[in-house]
Amino acid sequence: MDFNATFHDLSGASVFITGGGSGIGASLTEGFLRQGAKVAFVGRSDATAFVDRMEAETGNRPLFIQCDITDIAALKAAIAQAAEAHGPIGVLVNNAANDQRHETLDVEEDFWDWSQSINLKAYFFACQAVIPGMKELGGGSIVNFTSISYMMGNTGYPAYTTANSGINGMTRSLAREFGPDRIRVNALAPGWVLTEKQLDKWATPEALAGHLERQCLKDHLAPQDIVESTLFLSSKTSRMISGQALVVDGGVVVSG
Ligand SMILES: NC(=O)c1ccc[n+]([C@@H]2O[C@H](COP(=O)([O-])OP(=O)(O)OC[C@H]3O[C@@H](n4cnc5c(N)ncnc54)[C@H](O)[C@@H]3O)[C@@H](O)[C@H]2O)c1
Numbered sequence: 001m002d003f004n005a006t007f008h009d010l011s012g013a014s015v016f017i018t019g020g021g022s023g024i025g026a027s028l029t030e031g032f033l034r035q036g037a038k039v040a041f042v043g044r045s046d047a048t049a050f051v052d053r054m055e056a057e058t059g060n061r062p063l064f065i066q067c068d069i070t071d072i073a074a075l076k077a078a079i080a081q082a083a084e085a086h087g088p089i090g091v092l093v094n095n096a097a098n099d100q101r102h103e104t105l106d107v108e109e110d111f112w113d114w115s116q117s118i119n120l121k122a123y124f125f126a127c128q129a130v131i132p133g134m135k136e137l138g139g140g141s142i143v144n145f146t147s148i149s150y151m152m153g154n155t156g157y158p159a160y161t162t163a164n165s166g167i168n169g170m171t172r173s174l175a176r177e178f179g180p181d182r183i184r185v186n187a188l189a190p191g192w193v194l195t196e197k198q199l200d201k202w203a204t205p206e207a208l209a210g211h212l213e214r215q216c217l218k219d220h221l222a223p224q225d226i227v228e229s230t231l232f233l234s235s236k237t238s239r240m241i242s243g244q245a246l247v248v249d250g251g252v253v254v255s256g
């Protein structure tokens, strides 16, 4: 993968990424590794082949910890393990999510709780778990992945869009509370990013064409298009940016 920017302070930084083994997360892992960061990531399924490939391609081996983030005790233990290996976490990227489609009238309580536990609850408790270490470090950066889906008023996954919106509220509140500790908390809202999963599951030619119609820029987004924005929010380059939502969507959501 080719990146333009170097963020010098990310070299040697202890970075924790949820869902860093596939989709956008895999590109994030690679992006941070190429900056020389010490990267730990969690995911549900074994990622040894990906870790080996990353080491071969970047010369920097990430630490993979198998963990289902709906198990908050396991998530906290994974963060503690990463901090033990790499030092206190200076950058947290809450990236893992699940955009499984569902109809409002079909949703049962169990599905709702499952969706919120991945798409919102795990985000909060990951933030809570890294904050004491960030205080020790004298600061840190948290990047919470959300989506433009709720801004577009998309249908077909209301539990997911509810969580996406909640992430922005949580981001602003934590940014206010921990700003005095120099901990920055921002959200990053991608547009439609053509990961293998999206291509496999939802990207019909009609849906792709309709979405491109709504973008100012007429190229589809790829996972690597999200990486440098994340590195920027993670790095001290953005030292006075906190409580914001950065939209990276090719210009679907145009403000003003
Ligand atoms: N791809 C898009 O078009 C798009 C658009 C807007 C926002 N986003 C956001 O970007 C982020 C990444 O999306 P993506 O498309 O790469 O998703 P993805 O489904 O391709 O990957 C998600 C990752 O999270 C992991 N994960 C999911 N549930 C988990 C669990 N319970 N425990 C541990 N790990 C778990 C998966 O294993 C995977 O590695 C998400 O926050 C998503 O909301 C994506």
Ligand SMILES: O=C(O)[C@H](O)[C@@H](O)[C@H](O)[C@H](O)CO
Residues within 6 Å of the ligand: 099, 147, 148, 149, 152, 154, 190, 191, 192, 193, 202, 211
């Ligand atoms: O993660 C998401 O938010 C969704 O999975 C995607 O479907 C796109 O964002 C949406 O299609 C944009 O219109």
